[in-house]
Amino acid sequence: MPNLQIIGAPQSNFVWACRIACGEKGVPYELVAVFPHAPEAEAIHPFGKIPAMRHGDVTLFESRAILYYIDHAFPGAPLAPRDPVGGAQVEQWISVVNTTIDPLLMRQYLLGYLFPGTPDGSPNRAAIDAAVAKMEPHFALLDRAVAKTGYLVGDALTVADINLLPILFYMGKLPESGAMLAAKPALSAYVARLLARKTIADTIPPPMPGR
Numbered sequence: 001m002p003n004l005q006i007i008g009a010p011q012s013n014f015v016w017a018c019r020i021a022c023g024e025k026g027v028p029y030e031l032v033a034v035f036p037h038a039p040e041a042e043a044i045h046p047f048g049k050i051p052a053m054r055h056g057d058v059t060l061f062e063s064r065a066i067l068y069y070i071d072h073a074f075p076g077a078p079l080a081p082r083d084p085v086g087g088a089q090v091e092q093w094i095s096v097v098n099t100t101i102d103p104l105l106m107r108q109y110l111l112g113y114l115f116p117g118t119p120d121g122s123p124n125r126a127a128i129d130a131a132v133a134k135m136e137p138h139f140a141l142l143d144r145a146v147a148k149t150g151y152l153v154g155d156a157l158t159v160a161d162i163n164l165l166p167i168l169f170y171m172g173k174l175p176e177s178g179a180m181l182a183a184k185p186a187l188s189a190y191v192a193r194l195l196a197r198k199t200i201a202d203t204i205p206p207p208m209p210g211r
């Protein structure tokens with residue numbers, strides 16, 4: 001079987017999660033660093049989004065599916081509990097992050113800074129301020145969730161943490177979200193501890209080109 005390819009720019013939180021999972025499982029991979037809607041992404045993802053994945057004849061789109069494949073197709077310590085309750089709790093956290101937290105924190109707030117769509121390229125204050133007004137409960141929820149064990153599920157790293165950490169990394173870099181994160185001791189400690197983990201420290205994304 002040829003090496004697995006993760007297709008997508010390293011700045012994408014979803015691409016980064018897939019790369020961390022490869023690192024944790026010891027799976028060699030090639031990063032095909034392309035932006036959304038590049039031919040390599042369009043060839044696999046029906047909407048041209050990133051990440052996509054290719055492993056021999058296996059192609060996949062959607063980070064959740066790619067994380068599942070990496071965890072289940074290769075030997076090594078599981079990245080999610082295999083019992084129904086633990087496994088369901090991992091799915092619960094991935095689902096709420098991907099359907100509720102990512103849309104607010106990344107798509108609305110972060111992109112309000114990075115891709116503001118304003119005539120002069122200045123931050124899109126309307127989008128940012130509207131997001132900021134709703135963000136605190138998200139940080140409070142996550143702070144409570146990791147307070148007990150230092151992980152979202154059980155007492156070990158799972159794909160739920162791998163899926164969340166890239167978002168929190170970006171939140172630490174912007175003023176309003178950085179202040180909210182700093183005000184949450186358990187969540188701040190969680191981010192600092194995970195960022196020091198080799199598979200994560202080794203794959204910290206470069207800045208967006210031109211920013």
Ligand SMILES: N[C@@H](CCC(=O)N[C@@H](CS)C(=O)NCC(=O)O)C(=O)O
Pocket residue numbers: 012013014015036047048049050051061062063064098
């Ligand atoms: N639900 C998808 C979301 C992927 C996604 O939104 N990727 C972004 C980059 S972080 C993208 O490709 N955006 C381009 C677009 O939405 O057209 C997943 O989990 O893989």
